[in-house]
Amino acid sequence: MEKDTQKKQVLTTTSLVLMIITTVYGFGNVSVSYEQMTYAGIIWFVLAGICFFFPAGLMMAEYGSAFHDAEGGIYSWLAGSIGEKWAFIGTFVWLANWVLWLVASASRLWISISALIFGKDTTQSWHFLGLHGTQLIGVLAILFMIVSTYLSSRGMTGIKIMSSIGGFFMIAMNLVFIISSIIVIILNHGQLAQPITGWQSFIISPNKSFQTPITIISFIVYAVFAYGGMETVGGVTDSMKHPEKDFPKGLIIGSLFTIISYVLMIFMTGFSVNYQKDILGGNANTGNITYVVYGTLGKAIGSAFHLNMATSLMIGEIFTRAIALSGLMGMIGAFFVLLYSPIKSFILGSNPHLWPKAATKLNKHNIPANAMWAQTIFVCLIIAFVSFGGSAAANFYQILTDMGNVAATAPYIFLIGAFPFFLKKDYPRKFRVFTNYKWTVALVIFVEIIVCTGIIFTVLQPILQHQYAKAFWTGFGPIFFALIAYIFYHVSKKKNNVD
Known part of the structure; x- marks a missing residue:
């Protein structure tokens, strides 16, 4: 593997925190949670944060502190704990999900741009040089x-x-939301748009679709998976000046910010958004709920200041465009991180003899550019096939989407399950939280049960809805990616005489 001797570019703790916020936190999760459960969603986000996200974050902080010079991120963490074969399989399943995310996001980005400019999705009416709708979006996504x-x-x-x-845009819009919500509640003399009628408001959803045990479990799974993605920043430790201290600090700050933000924002949504009037009456759905929430907040600001209806509606429109811009910038920010970090962790973490020399070669900026371009070519081919392939291609894309449903969370089984093995090896590190081995094993089992329950239910849910094909591909996805990884690993190992 070739390395440049240039001075490496330094990533600060603040930049790491912003990366975590960009890749993990999403106001869309807040608005969807409110649309499904209102205040009743708060308790599940708190429990998901305390029982899953925070302990998992502390484990990753210890991994990062021990392997602070490693270029492979989670690959290096797994390889150093449970061996290279399982690290290769677990990281490949994880990478496969993010590649599918790139495929979807490169196209979805243009819908966000349309919403920002025109206030709604107009992409299907776009046309240029004989290209129209899906085809034009596909070309733009490739570019x-x-x-x-x-x-x-x-x-x-x-x-x-x-x-x-x-x-920055996400934090700014959070501040706008918080400040505006506080203004609304003060000017309305403490009267909530969504009234609290007792403890039931924090336990029982007004949404009749989320009042059965099965649907509540589905929401709990959603709350757990809303915290996914923090492990993607594991590949940047070698770009930090003092990673053994700064990486754990950044993870803890980022995880606390994320948990507090989710809880606070769900509650404050009730300051201006009434479930019956604004969600049911406003024809809100999971696709447009974020715009509905911000637009309603803008109108509530105007109403609180006793402005006329036209002015209040204009403020609502400004708020809607602002959150569209914030969501767009957040998506682009996450795109840049996920374009680089997963493939870098996988390629540079694994044994270089498993790959052609060109794949592991670093350019003058210390970036595995060849591997990134190979990934881009693969993503572009899928986008082109889906965009120009007609109904058969659309069905293929739906299968890919279903296969990626649990691929993002499956690696947590490896990461969390490997932690006791990591502790046994007692790597030197400056950050230590888990000092009692037996209690740590108990915690690992508890968190693993949460993750596995979420994955199992994600597979079972379409069966309960009689969507058997979706259930099959959802369950088969991580198995399929793991089989590919297993075959590639053993073939490449044998071909290149790797011990």
């Missing part, structure tokens, strides 16, 4: 992939700038 890969391959500076911009 965006190429430009993003070029900029990302120029070094950590571009990735850091884009993720920081995305994180």
